[in-house]
Ligand SMILES: Nc1ncnc2c1ncn2[C@@H]1O[C@H](COP(=O)(O)OP(=O)(O)OP(=O)(O)O)[C@@H](O)[C@H]1O
């Protein structure tokens with residue numbers, strides 16, 4: 001109701017302080033852009049990292065059989081744990097809370113030969129469930145290893161898009177025959193390119209490795225024991241329970257103390273997710289703080305203008321008081337004016353940030369940096385920060401104005 | 416004083432009012448025990464040499480300032496001990512104050528200046544504008560509503576200030592040397608305006624140096640050195 005006239009007059013007041021107003025606005029604009037862009041970069045980086053993690057597999061646990069560290073029923077400690085594919089598959093039937101599990105046999109540094117070309121890389125022997133656990137999806141026209149391949153020990157191979165590129169170039173790969181250690185394998189599928197993610201064991205990116213059926217791996221290359229296995233709980237909250245059950249079942253099969261956690265080396269990606277979450281919470285807070293300091297400089301400039309206006313308008317404040325302005329009227333008036341200044345600068349800053357993030361979304365940047373994202377959260381945080389800066393920048397000058405004595409403010413008795 | 420004077424007819428009562436200003440190490444006694452009773456609808460002139468305490472009395476009467484000691488009753492209510500917000504409320508609704516140097520907001524138009532007291536009374540913008548224009552018309556500034564103070568003559572500025580003092584319909588008008596900064600013709604016009612406002616039923620108190628002006632009031636109060644001096648007169652009889 002009484003906000004409009006004071007704002008109209010405020011703009012007229014600001015015209016008397018063009019240079020200062022300009023720099024205060026610039027400061028707020030700059031500060032806002034700094035907050036938004038730093039947070040947006042942090043958010044982009046976070047998204048890149050979690051997508052990377054997603055590339056490895058959501059909430060999966062990778063387990064490597066190790067050695068016992070406790071004596072068990074007369075057996076000494078230090079015995080290696082050896083698991084066959086069937087042992088791992090037993091887990092699925094005995095633990096209903098287990099959503100999926102896949103053993104993995106490993107051959108490192110195998111030359112894969114096609115015609116006169118060859119490419120050395122990791123070959124894994126896996127089960128069909130591996131695809132879903134590790135987010136491995138075929139390109140159109142191909143498929144991953146299926147149950148029949150396992151049962152019939154088909155000599156088929158699924159290759160990464162990088163492998164396909166090396167051996168076939170642009171030519172069609174599905175249906176062609178590759179040779180590994182002299183044995184021919186028919187290509188059944190090529191990996192749909194995914195975000196680069198170094199796998200846990202092979203040391204090669206997903207696009208640069210190949211998979212064959214686990215059963216074929218055992219029969220052709222004489223691999224009896226799994227290198228590792230991957231599993232995931234149905235309910236991510238029950239991951240710890242499932243892991244305890246895994247120890248119990250395997251301890252029964254292999255004969256070791258179920259409390260002996262050294263028998264398996266575990267890499268729990270759901271834990272990784274948490275770590276990444278907290279890391280980026282800290283990281284983004286830090287980036288945000290850097291932005292906040294810049295914003296504070298702008299806030300101080302606004303407070304400075306407001307102090308100046310209070311001094312310059314002392315007699316006008318006296319006039320307002322003489323005709324009946326209460327403390328809160330004066331307070332609200334100056335607070336609002338500071339907020340308007342900050343809002344103007346903030347809006348410009350948000351606009352500039354939006355333009356810059358949009359441009360950066362188009363221009364290709366190194367993948368590892370991620371693409372800055374002006375998420376709703378980033379905007380909300382910025383608006384809240386701007387509000388706080390505005391209130392602080394306005395409050396102290398406003399309080400000074402409101403506590404003036406009317407007669408003195410009017411200039412009686414000399415100031 | 417006749418017996419029929421009832422208490423509620425005494426609109427403003429100052430009892431043993433002093434005002435002391437600290438000035439560095441020393442103190443300035445601006446008022447040294449003032450006793451004064453003002454009835455409703457009186458037209459009073461306050462006379463006195465410079466520095467005698469006229470403005471100080473007016474500020475206390477206008478609730479712009481509070482006495483150092485003594486009491487002030489306005490409309491039957493004690494003013495001393497009220498907080499700044501309650502004083503602001505009284506200034507807003509009961510009293511219109513006119514200053515020697517106009518005290519208009521320099522970057523606000525005549526109309527916006529007149530609207531100001533209504534802003535703090537919480538009146539909405541359309542009513543404010545209509546009311547301000549009506550009062551400006553009443554003081555003869557119909558054609559000047561959109562002018563800034565520096566586009567107006569001294570007499571016109573003082574009319575804007577009077578319109579501002581009138582706009583919330585206070586019953587009391589206080590004017591501290593309202594003609595002090597005006598040439599004699601505008602001064603006479605402003606004085607006529609105050610006389611008219613008095614006839615309309617308002618209590619008018621004005622400070623002046625001019626005996627001529629003072630003679631037109633119903634009562635003259637002479638201030639000397641912070642006290643009500645000798646020779647304060649009652650012109651009632653002569654006027655009627
Ligand atoms: N805020 C103040 N601080 C210190 N002394 C003051 C203050 N206000 C007024 N005085 C002093 O109090 C005395 C009375 O001042 P006041 O303004 O009431 O006089 P006045 O009669 O209105 O004079 P004039 O005719 O010049 O306006 C003067 O001596 C003045 O210097």
Ligand SMILES: [Mg+2]
Pocket residue numbers: 469470471591
């Ligand atoms: Mg004076």
